[in-house]
Amino acid sequence: MSGVLIYACAGAVLFVFGVTGLILLPHLLRKILAFNIMGSGVFLVLVGLGQRDGTPDPIPQAMVLTGIVVAVAATALALALVRRLLHLTSKIQFPEEPESSGRCWKNN
């Protein structure tokens, strides 16, 4: 394994951690953090694979620059939406599904 591939493998590990956290954690703020970790993992994979032959590749680096700024803006939008959800429901979690949601055809 070449020396620079450690960055790409670390990026894959971070991505997997982020996916697991996104699925399993119920608190919305932690979901947003897990999403950011996924993004960091993807950036590491992009930059790490670009350096595989020894010379740094400017095109993945430019894509990662774009990606970092867009991730910051998307995180800000997600946090604004979480604040709105907190304002509306006073809880930072997705609302629970009502128990009778699958039985709306039953006339009671």
Next chain:
Amino acid sequence: MRNLLNVLVIVLSAALGLVLIGVILESPSPARVRLPEEVLMQIGASGVTHPVTAVLLNFRGYDTLLEVMVLLLALLGVLAQMGKQKRENPSAEFYPTEPRTQVLLWLARVLVPLMVLVAGYLLWAGGHQPGGAFQAGAVLAAAGVLLNLSGLLPSWMEPAWNLRAGLVSGLLVFLLIAAAIMTTASPGLLLQYPPASAGMLILLVETGLTLSLGLILAGLFLFLSGDAIDDEADK
């Protein structure tokens, strides 16, 4: 049942991670197309000398254009969350007579002009070393956040016409330059800078982008920091 699902998710994610690492280690290098050499061969015609800036602003300028649109869209999404909620300005409760507050205010007043200077340098240096519009815009936004956190800049509410003009000016400058080039120098081709004036056009676009990005990224924080959250439970 829930614990079983959690364990299943963890096991599947671990399997995904192993598959990804295996693919990374086993995939061969591309044989025919060598993109770094292609970029370095064409860099003379791009107007700047740093390969990443050349890729961002010239070779993949379309991506940068769409990226600025996405940032503006995120800011519009944040602005749409600003309903008719009660606006409290946290800087109004700042006590400027405490000694540790004095140090914070002095530090903010010393650091922010330096940050503006650093942003200007990063904008200029992007042509020949790592730097450019996005880094400079981020430093400007950090200066704005520092001013807000130390109480010197109040949080933003409904943007007036000058703030709106500043927010869109970078994108408009970029679009105007793209339209001007498409009609005069390279008809029919999008964002194909003529090599003689590419450096000047890139600097112009980057200056507009720096100002706009500083306002957009600062606005992502400043529009939210003056917002008071009233819980539904407290009503």
